Amino acid sequence: MDTMPATPAPRSAPHAPATHRPTTPATGTDPDGPPAPPGKQPGRAGGRDRYFDLLRAVALFRVVLYHLMGWAWLPVVFPSMGVMFALAGHLMARSLKRPAVQVVRGRMRRLLPPLWLLGAIGVTGMLAQGWSPDDDGHPGWWFLHLGFWVLPLSDPPHAEGVAGIPGVLGEDWAAELAGPLWYVRAYLWFVLLSPFLLKALRAVPWATVAAPLALSAALEFGLLTLPGERIDSAVTDFGTFGACWILGMAHQQGLLRRIPRYAVPCLAAVVAGLGLWYALRQDFGTGHDLDSLPFAQALWSFGTVLLLLHLSPSWAEWPRRLRRWDRLITLLNSRAVTVYLWHNVCILVAATLYDRLWGFETLELHVPWLLESSWPVLALTWILIAGCVVAFGWAEDLAARRRPRLWPDGPVPR
Numbered sequence: 001m002d003t004m005p006a007t008p009a010p011r012s013a014p015h016a017p018a019t020h021r022p023t024t025p026a027t028g029t030d031p032d033g034p035p036a037p038p039g040k041q042p043g044r045a046g047g048r049d050r051y052f053d054l055l056r057a058v059a060l061f062r063v064v065l066y067h068l069m070g071w072a073w074l075p076v077v078f079p080s081m082g083v084m085f086a087l088a089g090h091l092m093a094r095s096l097k098r099p100a101v102q103v104v105r106g107r108m109r110r111l112l113p114p115l116w117l118l119g120a121i122g123v124t125g126m127l128a129q130g131w132s133p134d135d136d137g138h139p140g141w142w143f144l145h146l147g148f149w150v151l152p153l154s155d156p157p158h159a160e161g162v163a164g165i166p167g168v169l170g171e172d173w174a175a176e177l178a179g180p181l182w183y184v185r186a187y188l189w190f191v192l193l194s195p196f197l198l199k200a201l202r203a204v205p206w207a208t209v210a211a212p213l214a215l216s217a218a219l220e221f222g223l224l225t226l227p228g229e230r231i232d233s234a235v236t237d238f239g240t241f242g243a244c245w246i247l248g249m250a251h252q253q254g255l256l257r258r259i260p261r262y263a264v265p266c267l268a269a270v271v272a273g274l275g276l277w278y279a280l281r282q283d284f285g286t287g288h289d290l291d292s293l294p295f296a297q298a299l300w301s302f303g304t305v306l307l308l309l310h311l312s313p314s315w316a317e318w319p320r321r322l323r324r325w326d327r328l329i330t331l332l333n334s335r336a337v338t339v340y341l342w343h344n345v346c347i348l349v350a351a352t353l354y355d356r357l358w359g360f361e362t363l364e365l366h367v368p369w370l371l372e373s374s375w376p377v378l379a380l381t382w383i384l385i386a387g388c389v390v391a392f393g394w395a396e397d398l399a400a401r402r403r404p405r406l407w408p409d410g411p412v413p414r
Contacts, residue, residue, distance in 0.1 A: 083244070168352060212242030327410060342392065
């Protein structure tokens, strides 16, 4: 489920589409260890799988592209969130060979410091622009909800309608800053539930895999109603992406290998096709895409993830044609949390800065097509994301108890 930032409207077409809920990312590198040196990556049994690293990097890029362009077909071509939850579930199942409390504590340690850094900067900025306890209806609730910036068991609060910085940071930047945090909340709950999900998977495997899809169907067709927006959003996200997380665990446990190889593509096509059929019946299109159709998203993501896991090669080393991308993919995996947390704000700043070019009459008269294009904004967005990697990425190293590095695109120094 993806969120796109809203930008101030220029005199021509804006560079960012209407706001949705957020999709992308990911937990970044394997919390059990840093990336291995290029060309010496251990195979699936011993460490990193470069095929999974490739999927994670593609998911991140697709998230940024979608949040800027808003093309409804992008989540169909590559359902990033389903893929990312599946990869995280796979790694979580592998880690649970150790004591569950130790694993859960380690995952939380890896996830929370980058969020705390974002919150320290973002909440300070919101307070400086007039956010106060009275904005939440009751000061007591405001202070209580601020605790979700420390432990995001629910969506952290944010200011509404803050002004931003004219010409640099668009209006309502706080909503864009907080938009991706639904993923952090969902990921945290998946981590907390994983020891129980793994036990259920070993006891009744296929019922456990199908349970989130059944939950999503019950919510979609009104068979189950939930009190409160916070509870409803958390349960909806579990129903939408829980099957992908459990599929990742099932893949790590070898359960998918019990299915005849010819049956997996057929099952994946049927489930994904059902999800796409349902989406088309619900006026699927721009402004009403998979992210606004949880049940269709659940089915399509499940089918796609099942096929990707079925096809997954075990890449101990990069195939020759992909070796040129090794450093970039390593960087994106090493800083996946930073890229995900800051990309919405980077899109907003890039669009706001680029729209200032409409103030140059020569450009407006002679190259209006260039000012209307979103591709230069995408390039500027990635430049700003690179700046965030340098400025804030060290928090991921500290969380992993590694020596901080500004640009981790290679092997970790001993």
